[in-house]
Amino acid sequence: MKRSLFSVAVLGLVLAFLYVPILLVVAYGFVPNGTAMSFFDAQGRFLGLTAKWYEQIFAGSYAVKALLESFWLSLTIAGLATVVSCVLGTTAALALHRWKGRLQSIHHALVYTPLVMPDILIGISLLMLFVAAKVDCGFWTILIAHVTFCVSYVVMTVLARLQDFDDRIVEAAYDLGAGPWYTFFKVELPILLPGIVAGGLLAFTLSIDDVVITSFVNGAGTNTFPTYVSSMTKHSRNLPSVFALSTLMLLFTCALVGVSKFLTGMAPAARRH
């Protein structure tokens, strides 16, 4: 087989293009001069690396108070949005899989249209709803918005799992006298669980990363991590702390993905029993 050197070269350049900003994020977490974001002094001498931004974060010092608060708010909202969208997404996927009537074709359209809409349209339309209903924006409106755009992604992942689901198992459970709730919790849920977990992880990452929709529905003074960071364009004294915190998040997600890889690696072994 003949390899095309050109395409491999392009791939290499693209990977470099994708990774340079990430390496920079990690490097800036150790930057000595935080105001100029520079590793060198005016004479061009290397100033060395510093761990003070990490110390600030771990000590929870006053300089990073707002940053850490926004970070905890992001985690809370992402956690709650994940739970709610997993429940809604799983029931939606079950309904779409099991029934094929008029109701489900409308349901299907409702689930799939948010996937192809730009975030900003979901944001502005929810803002209009809250304006029309005269609701004050804050924690709850952010949560509602996040659930709304996460549900569709959970439905997709759970539906993918349902595709190789043997419906006869459910029939068998009924024939053996199990009720609908018992069947759901003892038969369907355990089989669907990997799909739900995958969908939940996706929902969590989408929620914690969202800036566009949140900036429409957050109201004054409520900031999640992304909206806090994007509001720092002008006064960027905390920028190195942001980069340090992002590096910690990157490490954490890598660990999380490692664990989930490990769990999915175990799933086929468990299915054999």
Place this chain on the structure above:
Amino acid sequence: MKNDNPLRSRKAEWLVTAPSFLWLALFFAVPAVIVLAFTFHGHDASGGVGDWSMATWRELVDPDYPAIVWNTLRISFEITLWSIVLALPCAYAIARMSPKWRAVIAGAIMLPFWTSFVVRVFAWKTMLHPDGWLQACYLVWLRTREWLFDWLPGFLQQFLVWIGFASAGHVDPASSTILDSEAAVVLVSVYSFLPFAIMPIYSAAEKFDFALLEAARDLGAKNFYAFRKIFIPGVRQGVVSAILMVFIPAVGSYVIPQMLGGTDCVLIGNKIFMRAIQNRNIPHASALATLMAVSVLVPLALVMWWRKRQDARDRKRLDAQTARLLVSGGGR
């Protein structure tokens, strides 16, 4: 015994469908209708929504708005083009690797998504600093563009200036900074959306039969000719998905032009945010959102129509094949 299966009943269907159906109806469908309704209202000075009127739609011809819509579409087109041009060779290279390497590289392409998007855009902002090396690259790029432009015939030059792809006059290195320019928006958008372009093309390329390329080469086709005439048509479904995956968020982009575009590059998304949050002109924001929805839905509808036609054609071809098989089988 299927009849007393409680999950097959109509009541059960409503019960299982209701939670997600009601949620999305209330928080997705109803707001969309509200947005559309607000465009037929005027706005009052206190930042509220006024009476029913066509004033908002009349005000949309304000020369600002059509120019912004056109700019958004043009820049989205540029971003899509660059992404696809880069994604095609990448997808090709990944699909030709051994399965183990494929998984590694595909993972490596998605990994950047595990750092916050805003933080990555911030990292770009520091890299695009006027003293940085990217600024030097930008000036070289501008000069090359200018040089190529001078080569073109006059009517083409005028056309390019007219649609906004080029500006008349020469580059002034002092006033051309890459930060706060359209080029920065295109560069960082390509950076952000490229993985979404690579993935669908790669999954189509995985199913592509590379023996076809060998055959084309055996018949005398040059590498690039075979790539263009066999590989690209072979993965066109993936290319079309990739175009949508890039074009839709590009049209809707707001953060990147906000942080890197300066006053030079204001897109529909920024204008929507400006009108909704800063000016409290809700009807105008709604009308701009409607325009954006149309700019997204039109290409989407075109693609769906194309897919349907493609499917019908494939089915016809399949039917013909089956018929031929049946005939030959019948003869045997």
